[in-house]
Amino acid sequence: MRDCANGELRDQLPDWVHGRLDAARAEVVAQHVAACADCADEVALLRDLGTTLRAGAPQVDVARIVAALPKPPARGRATLRWYQRTQWRAAAAVVLMVGASSIALLDRGAPDAPKAAMEFAGGVSDLSEGDLQSLLKDLEKMDATPQSEPDGAQGVSAELGPVAP
């Protein structure tokens, strides 16, 4: 298998195979490959090699990786969720303070419990300032998520040496 004498064009064959050239440059390469047996051979080899290398790779379990990811750092929408949880917890606290009849209400309407509790309790606004502060502190403790290490592998500069002695 010979190398085409046009080194610059040959250098771009992998980019062309992967569709990474702009339209004008891709057209130049396409015309050259159509007329040059050496480059046509190399393109065929690149495609076969790409197929072979990709075929040998293991499958990945996307769901498992996603499950292991840290939670989003929580700006906008996360603040809303935090507020909603605050409301729910505040309402639940009021229900507990009011008494056993409220518990029964929670038991009966399990899926809608937070909503029912809110209605029964008349909303967060009925809480005293002190109650709210203690609930918020409680909540902050629950929300404290460990910061992920940005890149623990940093600083490794060794190159891959020969695979085996």
Add this chain to the structure above:
Amino acid sequence: MAPADPRDDPALDAALIARWLDGDERAASELVARHAPAVARFVSSLGLRVDVDEVVQDAFVRAFGALDTFRADAALRTWLFTIARRLVLDRRRSERRRGTEVEVQEDDAATPDDPLSSLVAQEMQDRLKAAVERLTPMQREVFTLRVSEGMGYKEIADVLGSTEGAARVHYHHAMRSVKEFLDA
């Protein structure tokens, strides 16, 4: 005319990253689905017996842990490859210390994930694999990134912490070596 690679769309990556930072966890699934297979291919191309699944997952966990610091003008895939490569080097270093390092075996090749693979006869695939396995580790890395992932020399240099010129030289030496092996 070769089609553009839809996996390689920095604008889409940037939009997905923004969505995730905004609290949309579904964006994470899309990002992982877009890039995990390529990261796994790259890790397995390094030719070492590492738990590819574990390295790929670890690379994503680290990347997502620092995604709010990720520069929008950089390529996410290049960054993931860089992290994955460091993790492999780390594991290799600790295996060396323990004296348990082993070369990846031919039998370890996993099930094909590319339907196109059936288009290339098995015998030819075996010869191509053998040709790539003969390359030096550095040539193999460069060659895999260029041929299998379609990376440019600049991206390859970023992943390997090298220069574009060095990546180009390694690629052409690798291609020459592969052709000589196939012609022999």
